[in-house]
Amino acid sequence: MGHGFSTLFYKEVLRFWKVASQTVGAPVLTALLYLLIFSHVLAGHVQVHGVVYTAFLIPGLVMMSVLQNAFANSSSSLIQSKVTGNIVFVLLPPISYLEFYLAYVLASVVRGLVVGAGVLLATFWFAPLDFAEPWWIVVFALMGGAILGSLGVIAGIWADKFDQLAAFQNFLIMPLTFLSGVFYSVHSLPPFWQQVSHWNPVFYMIDGFRHGFFGVSDASPWLSLAVVGSCLAVLTVFTLNLLKRGYKLRA
Amino acid sequence: MSAAIRITQVSKCFGSVRALDHVDLEVQRGEFFGLLGPNGAGKTTLISALAGLVRADAGSLNVMGHDVQLDYRAARRLLGVVPQELVFDPFFTVRESLKIQSGYFGIRDNDNWIDEILENLGLTSKANANMRMLSGGMKRRVLVAQALVHRPPVIVLDEPTAGVDVELRQTLWAFIRRLNEAGHTIVLTTHYLEEAENLCNRIAMLKAGRVVALDTTAQLLRRFSTHCLRMRTDGAMPVELARDAAQNGGWWSLPFDAFDQVEPMLARIRAAGCRIDDLEIGKPDLEEVFVRVMQGQHEGQAG
Numbered sequence: 136m137g138h139g140f141s142t143l144f145y146k147e148v149l150r151f152w153k154v155a156s157q158t159v160g161a162p163v164l165t166a167l168l169y170l171l172i173f174s175h176v177l178a179g180h181v182q183v184h185g186v187v188y189t190a191f192l193i194p195g196l197v198m199m200s201v202l203q204n205a206f207a208n209s210s211s212s213l214i215q216s217k218v219t220g221n222i223v224f225v226l227l228p229p230i231s232y233l234e235f236y237l238a239y240v241l242a243s244v245v246r247g248l249v250v251g252a253g254v255l256l257a258t259f260w261f262a263p264l265d266f267a268e269p270w271w272i273v274v275f276a277l278m279g280g281a282i283l284g285s286l287g288v289i290a291g292i293w294a295d296k297f298d299q300l301a302a303f304q305n306f307l308i309m310p311l312t313f314l315s316g317v318f319y320s321v322h323s324l325p326p327f328w329q330q331v332s333h334w335n336p337v338f339y340m341i342d343g344f345r346h347g348f349f350g351v352s353d354a355s356p357w358l359s360l361a362v363v364g365s366c367l368a369v370l371t372v373f374t375l376n377l378l379k380r381g382y383k384l385r386a
Numbered sequence: 387m388s389a390a391i392r393i394t395q396v397s398k399c400f401g402s403v404r405a406l407d408h409v410d411l412e413v414q415r416g417e418f419f420g421l422l423g424p425n426g427a428g429k430t431t432l433i434s435a436l437a438g439l440v441r442a443d444a445g446s447l448n449v450m451g452h453d454v455q456l457d458y459r460a461a462r463r464l465l466g467v468v469p470q471e472l473v474f475d476p477f478f479t480v481r482e483s484l485k486i487q488s489g490y491f492g493i494r495d496n497d498n499w500i501d502e503i504l505e506n507l508g509l510t511s512k513a514n515a516n517m518r519m520l521s522g523g524m525k526r527r528v529l530v531a532q533a534l535v536h537r538p539p540v541i542v543l544d545e546p547t548a549g550v551d552v553e554l555r556q557t558l559w560a561f562i563r564r565l566n567e568a569g570h571t572i573v574l575t576t577h578y579l580e581e582a583e584n585l586c587n588r589i590a591m592l593k594a595g596r597v598v599a600l601d602t603t604a605q606l607l608r609r610f611s612t613h614c615l616r617m618r619t620d621g622a623m624p625v626e627l628a629r630d631a632a633q634n635g636g637w638w639s640l641p642f643d644a645f646d647q648v649e650p651m652l653a654r655i656r657a658a659g660c661r662i663d664d665l666e667i668g669k670p671d672l673e674e675v676f677v678r679v680m681q682g683q684h685e686g687q688a689g
Contacts, residue, residue: 142489150477220473224532226439227467228490229459386400386440 140234143225147242151208158246162204163253166196170258173318183320184351189262191345193255194272195317198344200254201276202337205247205283206290206308209239213291214300226385232378236288236371243284244277251276264348271347271356278363279340283308285370292383311337321353336366388451390415390540390571391436396445398431398595405431406442407595413573413588415450415539418566420586420603421575422676427592429575430470433544437467449540463491466538468530470545470575474517480504480528481513484535491536503531506561508554523554530558534565541565542573547581559585583607583672591679599679603672610678611670612641615648621660627651639668 151158174189181188216222225235266272286308294300315337321329332338333354343359346352352359378384391413398406406428413419421429434440436447438454438461446453452460475483481500488496504510507527512520517528530546543562547555563585566572576582582589582603589606591599599606618636622628632639640651648667655662 138492138494139490142486145489146486149482153477216475219476220469220471221475223439223467223469223473224475224487225490227437227462227465228487228536229462229492230490231459381441385438386434 136234136237139228139230140238143230143234143238144241147208147212147238148245150212151242151246158204158208159250159253162200162250163257166200166254167257169196170261174261181319183323184349186349187262190264191320191349192318193258193262193264194345194348195341196258197251197254198276198279198341199312199315199317201247201251201280202283202312202340203308204250205243205280206287206304208243208246209284209287210291210294210300210304211287212239212242213288214294214297217291217295218297222384232375236285236375236378239288240281240284243287244280247280247283248276265350266348267350268347268356271343273347274360275340275344275347275363278367279337279344282336282340282363282367282370285367285374288374289370289377292377295383311335314338315341316353317341336362339363387415388448389413390417390450391573392446392448392451393432393436394446394448396432396435396442396447398428398435398440398442404595406435409445409592409595409597411590411597411600413540413571415571416566416569417588418563418572418586419574420582420589421573421592422579422582422589422672423575423592424680426594428595429592430544431595432592433467433542433573433575436542437465438462463536464539466533466536466541468533468541468543468546470548472522472525472529474520474525474528476516476518479514479516480509480520480531483517483528484531487532488535493536496535499537500531500535503534506557506564507531508557522549523551526550527554527558539569540571540573544575545577546574547576547578555581579672579676589672591676593680598682599675606675607670607672610675611672612643613645613670614668615640615642615651616666616668617655617662618664619655619660619662621658623660624654624658627654 170189170192173192177188183191216225290300290303294303314332315335316332321332321338324332339354339359339362342352342354343356343363346356346359389412391411393409393411396406396409397404409432421432423429431440435442436449436454438458441455448454449461449464452464454461478486484500484503485496488500504513507530509524509527509531512524517525520528526546533541546558559581562572574582574586586603588602589599590597601609616637616639619638623631623638627640630641642648642651
């Protein structure tokens with residue numbers, strides 16, 4: 136990887152950092168509001184895996200923030216560059232499609248991790264948390280961020296207008312993240328919806344991530360790793376192929 | 387030594403629109419080359435294909451011997467493009483934009499050269515201003531600066547003076563001329579034909595995706611345009627002169643090839659008893675060449 140890659144990565148991080156109140160502060164606040172409302176309503180009524188509900192909820196909210204913000208970073212950066220036309224600044228230099236992909240995805244992972252860390256810090260004193268098997272936390276945060284960062288690259292390249300990107304976000308990303316066990320254990324769902332949840336890759340990201348905190352989860356973390364790893368591999372190959380062909384970027 | 391730019395049989399369609407139709411073009415190193423044509427002639431598509439922003443359907447494009455697809459890294463490093471659209475990144479200051487652009491080309495510690503570009507384009511006082519705060523003309527200067535950060539030997543400017551005030555135009559051309567004198571190859575598209583005539587040593591004219599004229603500026607002027615004596619008289623023009631002349635309002639335009647023809651023409655007019663009320667001499671200009679070339683192609687297609 137050359138200096139072109141590191142510059143593009145740096146520029147993508149600088150871009151969100153310059154408007155951190157929007158790109159970091161706002162999502163942390165949103166997660167905090169979810170926590171306040173749901174824990175107020177449900178704590179005392181619900182226990183999951185023998186864990187108090189507020190403690191169960193926090194890792195889910197952290198991971199949801201990681202995923203949504205990783206997606207938001209690459210997708211909004213690309214669509215803004217396309218709509219304003221300044222995408223030419225990265226298309227004219229000798230940056231390979233692989234460097235392009237890695238720079239956008241890694242910057243998305245950084246944004247996801249920064250927001251996730253912010254949520255974790257802000258929610259720290261609401262409930263006691265364990266870090267039973269911390270390597271799972273790291274592995275699933277990185278892979279989940281990379282997957283949503285890739286999806287963001289795909290959406291940002293595919294969408295010609297902001298409303299198309301919003302459709303991608305509202306009809307695909309939001310349902311996938313909400314129907315994934317952020318707010319509940321999927322074992323508490325009726326059998327049909329349990330089945331549906333097991334087809335949702337985001338479920339495995341959150342379940343595996345949560346396993347790192349409590350050492351227990353709905354699915355084995357190794358199964359989750361296999362599912363999430365396969366998703367990342369497939370999406371990486373797909374996105375690299377789009378970029379290699381210059382889909383919608385180089386007519 | 388390979389040409390600065392070699393374009394061989396390049397075609398490109400967008401849907402049913404044939405934007406480029408078997409274009410052949412070669413620009414030698416050190417040339418100041420003009421690419422002219424009406425809107426929609428394919429100038430920007432050709433530049434985009436050269437820059438790798440558009441992929442040609444057929445044919446090949448080379449920058450200093452490097453194919454823009456197969457050897458894109460070398461080709462792009464050798465090429466600086468000033469895009470036609472006034473684009474900028476609102477997140478950054480002028481200096482940040484230029485440092486980032488340098489980094490994309492793999493260049494670190496480019497501050498001395500950046501300072502030099504800023505100075506030459508009259509941007510020094512704006513170096514730390516955010517891009518959003520700049521006027522249109524200033525944004526245009528930054529766009530030129532961004533194309534030059536990696537010291538490209540071949541520089542392509544796509545209508546750099548569209549909607550730009552006189553001061554910037556002069557600053558810009560003075561700078562680009564200096565770069566050309568220092569050995570950079572310049573390719574320019576513009577709608578201001580006077581600019582092209584003054585700056586370019588060779589010109590290609592494009593129409594409907596085809597090269598319809600390609601020659602040195604001097605040759606084009608000689609072939610398609612003439613000197614011309616324009617006058618307003620109080621009486622009729624002698625018949626033998628009126629045959630070749632054009633009349634517009636009270637003005638007669640009499641074409642001539644060499645200045646030794648002028649005196650006999652005036653003598654004949656005096657002999658016919660005409661009084662000359664007003665008189666001027668028109669030199670050959672590129673506008674006339676342009677109009678003739680574009681019309682000529684029309685007739686060719688009709689026939």
